[in-house]
Amino acid sequence: MRIGFTTTIPVEVILAAGHVPVDLNNLFISAADRNALLARAEKRGIPVSTCSWIKGIYASVMAGEVDSVIAVVEGDCSNTSSLAELLEHEGVRTIPFRYPRNRDRAALREQIESLCQVLGTTIEQAEARRNELMPIRKRLDELDRLSWSTHVIPYSKVRNLQLASSDFLGSPMKFEARLDTLEQATGNAGRLKMHAARIAIAGVPTSFDDLLERVRDFGGEVMLDEMPRQFSMPFFDAESIVDQYLAYTYPYDIFHRARDLKEQIQRRRIHGLVHYIQAFCHRQIEDIVLRDLVEIPTLTIEGDRPGPLDQRSGVRLQAFLEMLT
Numbered sequence: 201m202r203i204g205f206t207t208t209i210p211v212e213v214i215l216a217a218g219h220v221p222v223d224l225n226n227l228f229i230s231a232a233d234r235n236a237l238l239a240r241a242e243k244r245g246i247p248v249s250t251c252s253w254i255k256g257i258y259a260s261v262m263a264g265e266v267d268s269v270i271a272v273v274e275g276d277c278s279n280t281s282s283l284a285e286l287l288e289h290e291g292v293r294t295i296p297f298r299y300p301r302n303r304d305r306a307a308l309r310e311q312i313e314s315l316c317q318v319l320g321t322t323i324e325q326a327e328a329r330r331n332e333l334m335p336i337r338k339r340l341d342e343l344d345r346l347s348w349s350t351h352v353i354p355y356s357k358v359r360n361l362q363l364a365s366s367d368f369l370g371s372p373m374k375f376e377a378r379l380d381t382l383e384q385a386t387g388n389a390g391r392l393k394m395h396a397a398r399i400a401i402a403g404v405p406t407s408f409d410d411l412l413e414r415v416r417d418f419g420g421e422v423m424l425d426e427m428p429r430q431f432s433m434p435f436f437d438a439e440s441i442v443d444q445y446l447a448y449t450y451p452y453d454i455f456h457r458a459r460d461l462k463e464q465i466q467r468r469r470i471h472g473l474v475h476y477i478q479a480f481c482h483r484q485i486e487d488i489v490l491r492d493l494v495e496i497p498t499l500t501i502e503g504d505r506p507g508p509l510d511q512r513s514g515v516r517l518q519a520f521l522e523m524l525t
């Protein structure tokens with residue numbers, strides 16, 4: 201079965217159960233007809249003033265792309281519970297999953313065990329799958345390190361694979377083939393500017409297709425994208441699947457997120473932060489706290505529908521990079 205999910209979940213469980221994982225965000229954003237998907241959701245009655253990711257996920261599911269949906273109803277998006285109810289109403293099998301807000305170990309273990317049970321596997325089998333995936337995660341982490349430390353490969357290429365690692369393109373073997381290609385391209389960093397302003401992106405995955413390229417056009421180089429890196433789970437000290445998903449920052453409080461982000465900012469010698477926020481997203485409020493906590497120059501930009509960077513944001517981004525260089 202193809203099992204869709206609304207945000208990163210323990211993918212090891214789906215693989216251990218012998219199913220195909222499908223990150224619905226990746227499915228939507230890579231679709232050729234993204235705007236048609238948004239129109240379909242709006243035609244069904246989802247308000248225009250709802251986040252595009254929610255509308256895109258809804259329409260991708262309704263297009264028959266998956267057999268069941270794991271809906272993360274705690275720790276992700278305040279809209280997901282309603283989305284799950286709507287999908288259920290439309291006849292789609294939905295499976296709830298919760299990241300405990302307080303990062304309680306026992307509660308998270310219970311959630312993972314319950315997911316295992318529903319999908320027909322055990323936490324021990326998921327653990328075994330985690331061990332098999334570890335070398336893949338380590339290879340991706342090494343490419344990440346090479347991209348920002350030695351510049352032998354553009355970070356933008358690594359970031360695309362980090363994004364894809366939430367579902368391993370449906371097949372770890374397929375994903376490994378993509379890793380092979382990227383490793384072979386090491387040393388061919390293209391237009392990488394060695395002395396550019398070093399930029400980090402934070403926030404939910406951007407709906408701007410060309411944000412990293414535009415940063416480069418304006419004299420910067422993105423060396424970190426917070427969430428794609430998180431999706432790649434570079435938590436090699438984690439002793440179990442539960443520890444791994446406790447170390448993951450996205451579903452928990454902003455302070456846990458900011459600690460990780462600050463550490464990476466220092467490690468990668470980042471000069472400026474671009475905080476991407478999504479129109480109609482409750483996480484916009486986190487911008488206030490994040491800006492205070494990261495303690496480096498920060499530009500907040502907002503996007504809505506998928507597409508290229510809009511002109512106003514482009515002007516602001518250019519001015520921000522000019523200030524840094």
Ligand code: SF4
Nearest residue numbers: 251253277404478481
């Ligand atoms: S961007 Fe915000 S509103 Fe949209 S799906 Fe993500 S968390 Fe929800």
